[in-house]
Amino acid sequence: MLFEHIDYLDENFEVQKNAFIGIKDGKIAYIGTEKPQEDFGEVYNGKHGLMMSGFVNAHSHAPMTLLRGYGENLPLDRWLNEKIFPFEDKLTDSAIAASTTLACAEMIRFGTVSFSDMYFFSQTMAKSILDSGIKCNLSRGLTVFSDQDYEQLEAYKDNMDLLKNYQNAGNGRLKIDLCIHGEYTTTPKVVEAIAKHAKSENVNVHIHLSETKKEHEECKQRHGKTPAKYFADLGLFDQPTTAAHCVWVEDEDIELFKKYGVTVACNPVSNMKLASGFAPIPKMLEKGINIALGTDGCASNNNLNIMQDLYLFALLYKGVTGDPTVVTPKQALSAATLNGFKSQGRMDSGKISVGQKADIIVINTDVPNMYPATDIACNLVYAAQGSDIKLTMVDGKVLYKDGEYLTIDIEKAKAQTQMHTDAILQQL
Amino acid sequence: MLFEHIDYLDENFEVQKNAFIGIKDGKIAYIGTEKPQEDFGEVYNGKHGLMMSGFVNAHSHAPMTLLRGYGENLPLDRWLNEKIFPFEDKLTDSAIAASTTLACAEMIRFGTVSFSDMYFFSQTMAKSILDSGIKCNLSRGLTVFSDQDYEQLEAYKDNMDLLKNYQNAGNGRLKIDLCIHGEYTTTPKVVEAIAKHAKSENVNVHIHLSETKKEHEECKQRHGKTPAKYFADLGLFDQPTTAAHCVWVEDEDIELFKKYGVTVACNPVSNMKLASGFAPIPKMLEKGINIALGTDGCASNNNLNIMQDLYLFALLYKGVTGDPTVVTPKQALSAATLNGFKSQGRMDSGKISVGQKADIIVINTDVPNMYPATDIACNLVYAAQGSDIKLTMVDGKVLYKDGEYLTIDIEKAKAQTQMHTDAILQQL
Numbered sequence: 085m086l087f088e089h090i091d092y093l094d095e096n097f098e099v100q101k102n103a104f105i106g107i108k109d110g111k112i113a114y115i116g117t118e119k120p121q122e123d124f125g126e127v128y129n130g131k132h133g134l135m136m137s138g139f140v141n142a143h144s145h146a147p148m149t150l151l152r153g154y155g156e157n158l159p160l161d162r163w164l165n166e167k168i169f170p171f172e173d174k175l176t177d178s179a180i181a182a183s184t185t186l187a188c189a190e191m192i193r194f195g196t197v198s199f200s201d202m203y204f205f206s207q208t209m210a211k212s213i214l215d216s217g218i219k220c221n222l223s224r225g226l227t228v229f230s231d232q233d234y235e236q237l238e239a240y241k242d243n244m245d246l247l248k249n250y251q252n253a254g255n256g257r258l259k260i261d262l263c264i265h266g267e268y269t270t271t272p273k274v275v276e277a278i279a280k281h282a283k284s285e286n287v288n289v290h291i292h293l294s295e296t297k298k299e300h301e302e303c304k305q306r307h308g309k310t311p312a313k314y315f316a317d318l319g320l321f322d323q324p325t326t327a328a329h330c331v332w333v334e335d336e337d338i339e340l341f342k343k344y345g346v347t348v349a350c351n352p353v354s355n356m357k358l359a360s361g362f363a364p365i366p367k368m369l370e371k372g373i374n375i376a377l378g379t380d381g382c383a384s385n386n387n388l389n390i391m392q393d394l395y396l397f398a399l400l401y402k403g404v405t406g407d408p409t410v411v412t413p414k415q416a417l418s419a420a421t422l423n424g425f426k427s428q429g430r431m432d433s434g435k436i437s438v439g440q441k442a443d444i445i446v447i448n449t450d451v452p453n454m455y456p457a458t459d460i461a462c463n464l465v466y467a468a469q470g471s472d473i474k475l476t477m478v479d480g481k482v483l484y485k486d487g488e489y490l491t492i493d494i495e496k497a498k499a500q501t502q503m504h505t506d507a508i509l510q511q512l
Numbered sequence: 513m514l515f516e517h518i519d520y521l522d523e524n525f526e527v528q529k530n531a532f533i534g535i536k537d538g539k540i541a542y543i544g545t546e547k548p549q550e551d552f553g554e555v556y557n558g559k560h561g562l563m564m565s566g567f568v569n570a571h572s573h574a575p576m577t578l579l580r581g582y583g584e585n586l587p588l589d590r591w592l593n594e595k596i597f598p599f600e601d602k603l604t605d606s607a608i609a610a611s612t613t614l615a616c617a618e619m620i621r622f623g624t625v626s627f628s629d630m631y632f633f634s635q636t637m638a639k640s641i642l643d644s645g646i647k648c649n650l651s652r653g654l655t656v657f658s659d660q661d662y663e664q665l666e667a668y669k670d671n672m673d674l675l676k677n678y679q680n681a682g683n684g685r686l687k688i689d690l691c692i693h694g695e696y697t698t699t700p701k702v703v704e705a706i707a708k709h710a711k712s713e714n715v716n717v718h719i720h721l722s723e724t725k726k727e728h729e730e731c732k733q734r735h736g737k738t739p740a741k742y743f744a745d746l747g748l749f750d751q752p753t754t755a756a757h758c759v760w761v762e763d764e765d766i767e768l769f770k771k772y773g774v775t776v777a778c779n780p781v782s783n784m785k786l787a788s789g790f791a792p793i794p795k796m797l798e799k800g801i802n803i804a805l806g807t808d809g810c811a812s813n814n815n816l817n818i819m820q821d822l823y824l825f826a827l828l829y830k831g832v833t834g835d836p837t838v839v840t841p842k843q844a845l846s847a848a849t850l851n852g853f854k855s856q857g858r859m860d861s862g863k864i865s866v867g868q869k870a871d872i873i874v875i876n877t878d879v880p881n882m883y884p885a886t887d888i889a890c891n892l893v894y895a896a897q898g899s900d901i902k903l904t905m906v907d908g909k910v911l912y913k914d915g916e917y918l919t920i921d922i923e924k925a926k927a928q929t930q931m932h933t934d935a936i937l938q939q940l
Contacts, residue, residue: 149883149884150884152883152884152886152890152891152895153884153885153886153887153888153890153891153894153895154886154887156840156841156887156890157836157837157840157841158836158837159835159836159837160836163836186880186883189880190880190881193879193880193881194881353827355831356827356828356830356831357827357830357831357836357894358830358836359830359831359833359834359835359836360831361831361834362831382895385894386890386891386894386895387881387894387895388881389881389897392823395820396824396827399781399784399785399824400784402784402785402786402787403783403784403785403787403788403789403790405787406787406789407587407787408585408586408587408588408591408785408786408787409585409586409587412584412585413584413585450926451621451899452614452617452618452621452922452925452926453618453621453622453815453816453817455577455580455614455926455929455930456577456578456580456581456929456930456933456934457581457930458580458581458582458933458937459581459582459584460581462580462581462584462814463580463581463814466581466785466813466814466815467580467581467810467814467815469817469897469898469899470897471879471897471899471900472899494880497880498878498880498883501883501884502883502884502885505884505886506884509886
């Protein structure tokens, strides 16, 4: 595909105007102000469009789309015990397949080209994800409460099977991370085993960390150290790790993130909706921690529009710190794109530059809320709407264009997700 | 117009399914499950649409659309003195006309059917607003720093002229409020004069109140009382008053709001972006204060999409208080609709019921982010996108449908706003 006369956001998040951008073999092959000699096939008129790197959703639970709007306005323990767990107990393979597809569709609509997910029924998820054309670092949520025969547990075996069967599937679109659900849901022995396996297979790790004050403080009581120190001491951070939430982390934890290159997947919407707290983002930005953005699951968000998290990420910490200069639009855009790809070990994505994978989006800038165009980065973060995305492309393949899905049967995904939700609700 | 087979949100924010709704003479004339005998003219297929009351933006500065993305990430005093004031000093009538029209277009796109505004060049604004078809309670920002000959000041005379020339223009679409910009920008004598005039003309009042800690504390030093007590004692609250921000109000101030029926126009985005603080919303809701929602101006938001404020209003205070049960979706929807109309003295709008003015919107529910439809109020608040609004109608007249404006020359508004912004920036 050849994009003609298109503005794009370069790697410094500055606008470059009126370019020709050619896509070939899944990569950005040409950028210039002159029309290229080479024939790139289909021509895309870029007028009133802005191309930028697609977004990365660095922490989600895609099938929880089934739970959107279920169990609202409850305290965390009642929400989990009375609503979420009983619902999840009724999940089926076909419900997972439909909701994963719908989740991919929603993410694609709002410009996400790659996401990092942690849930169960993972091989079913893998198939839906591959079919949708999106990229994903998938992990199987691992909760183990006893050391005895843990290797025989389904969750543990699933982690291994997923890695064996799906690592680098779809020409590398699917990558498998190993998972520790959290400190309070696993044992030290299991953490060590996963750390060791991650090292021997050289794969990334995806965990929850210090989401709630309770979780953080109870770990200190149990182990005499914070969750971050606990994981670091057990060797888990020796492999690239994405730690979701990190709301209650302390200064020493941030030093550990720095030392080990841990990515913090910040989930500003979910943390607010569940009243978990506010992560110390300005401090972590100052220390140079790689901060990416996540939506978390639909049950606590209630959408998979990463642009809402981008928006809140660039607003919230001004309010919380009382300093309107913290978290700039460019820092927020970096968190939503480049930092997410970095967390996934996808260093060949995240920039509009020659040689990078064509994991890109085009946003409609010809809408009232994007005028005047005094500061495009600022408009993108604070004024653009997720639904103004005109085109989503992954590995050079168009997945979504002007409201149409090219890889997903969206009517089927909507209808089946509704049907499975209704069926589960009837059982509760 | 006759809406067929449409779902709608009733006055309890519950969904009623598959209705026929007839519009006649600017009002909702029929609601039923049977097709009416009467001919209502054009038929609208309501399948996959949800009708609800349009939104009210209870505090804005529409022409500040010109300043979108200008002067970002600065502390408040530098932002005002180095950026906002010098820019505003260059404003012209034609810049105001274009930007007011663009602001109306943006509000209409995102489902706002009525807004309360405070700015200058008000008669120019009045014309643009009337042409757009939207409703507005317009006020001329009044700042007066000395008692001497204040009645001769342009800002004071403008308040009076605007009232004289435009009250109830456009068949009541335009209403004029009197204005006190704030305690720190006016004198007691002027406040008393406006209070007296508002009473004699029986009009509403629009003010800024306790937006920043500095403003709130300095008033207490100056007058020995809070801004709310100061205004109440000067008789300003004897007429229905909309007080914007109210971030730093104290318990006694909330009692005064209750006593006088003052509406609080909460601006969650602006307050966060400028790091002004968090208003004590849960406490005010508990006391039964009429809380409406505002975007504030584009310079501190940076959009006029009230659905973003609705979203934040229903998220933020959970995070701030640590209690996930505060501010329910229905409370938020009420703030964004009915409470706003109430603040404007428009008791004939805000509900989908027979006899109400047809100030309504239709939202597309057939998008991935609205499935499953387990809890529609919740989906509307936390998952819907402003740009999924398919239709905006004011007084029974369609202003916007499927992306097209019926009363606004949108290409002209965009181009002229861009041109005027560029011209002003060149002078700075």
